[in-house]
Amino acid sequence: NAGVTQTPKFRVLKTGQSMTLLCAQDMNHEYMYWYRQDPGMGLRLIHYSVGEGTTAKGEVPDGYNVSRLKKQNFLLGLESAAPSQTSVYFCASSYSVGGADTQYFGPGTRLTVL
Amino acid sequence: ILNVEQSPQSLHVQEGDSTNFTCSFPSSNFYALHWYRWETAKSPEALFVMTLNGDEKKKGRISATLNTKEGYSYLYIKGSQPEDSATYLCARDNYGQNFVFGPGTRLSVLP
Numbered sequence: 001n002a003g004v005t006q007t008p009k010f011r012v013l014k015t016g017q018s019m020t021l022l023c024a025q026d027m028n029h030e031y032m033y034w035y036r037q038d039p040g041m042g043l044r045l046i047h048y049s050v051g052e053g054t055t056a057k058g059e060v061p062d063g064y065n066v067s068r069l070k071k072q073n074f075l076l077g078l079e080s081a082a083p084s085q086t087s088v089y090f091c092a093s094s095y096s097v098g099g100a101d102t103q104y105f106g107p108g109t110r111l112t113v114l
Numbered sequence: 115i116l117n118v119e120q121s122p123q124s125l126h127v128q129e130g131d132s133t134n135f136t137c138s139f140p141s142s143n144f145y146a147l148h149w150y151r152w153e154t155a156k157s158p159e160a161l162f163v164m165t166l167n168g169d170e171k172k173k174g175r176i177s178a179t180l181n182t183k184e185g186y187s188y189l190y191i192k193g194s195q196p197e198d199s200a201t202y203l204c205a206r207d208n209y210g211q212n213f214v215f216g217p218g219t220r221l222s223v224l225p
Contacts, residue, residue, distance in 0.1 A: 033212065042203065042217040043158075058212060090157065100146035100165050100207055105157035
């Protein structure tokens with residue numbers, strides 16, 4: 001199993017450009033999450049999904065959109081990138097709601113917006 | 115948002131020293147607490163999931179305790195080694211909807 005994978009690993013954007021980050025998991029997990037990690041702030045939840053076709057806002061959703069068309073994939077979109085979105089983005093997945101299930105993380109995507 | 119706090123923010127210890135850090139969280143409606151180990155340039159890896167007051171978990175030289183009534187958890191590392199250098203994250207599990215992560219404690223173990 002590859003676990004949780006993220007594409008791309010690195011990206012540099014100019015202000016106003018758009019891009020999509022792809023997260024894929026092969027563990028048949030129901031829940032998927034997008035976090036951003038900034039110095040001194042830990043991991044903050046952007047959006048999450050409790051199943052195929054569903055999404056919900058997390059703590060810091062503004063400026064991002066997500067889609068979960070297939071159970072194994074969770075896409076994070078930036079429609080018009082801003083320098084404040086420079087961050088490291090982590091995707092995670094977990095098996096189910098309840099049961100204190102562990103979240104498994106991808107390797108991260110480092111995004112720089114100039 | 116239910117704030118999760120961790121202390122200290124960072125610490126340096128000598129190889130062989132034992133150390134511990136704290137995770138504090140709101141105790142109301144507690145469900146579970148997760149500890150993760152996060153090495154630089156890698157992704158966070160799960161250490162423990164703790165659910166019951168008084169829980170104690172152990173993995174090798176690392177152990178954790180949980181007090182859900184007062185809202186804290188301690189992570190202990192016995193005989194620290196350079197390979198223990200990492201950021202240790204705790205996360206409050208809000209019944210599977212999402213986790214609220216603390217800012218982490220960055221540990222550096224000096225040889």
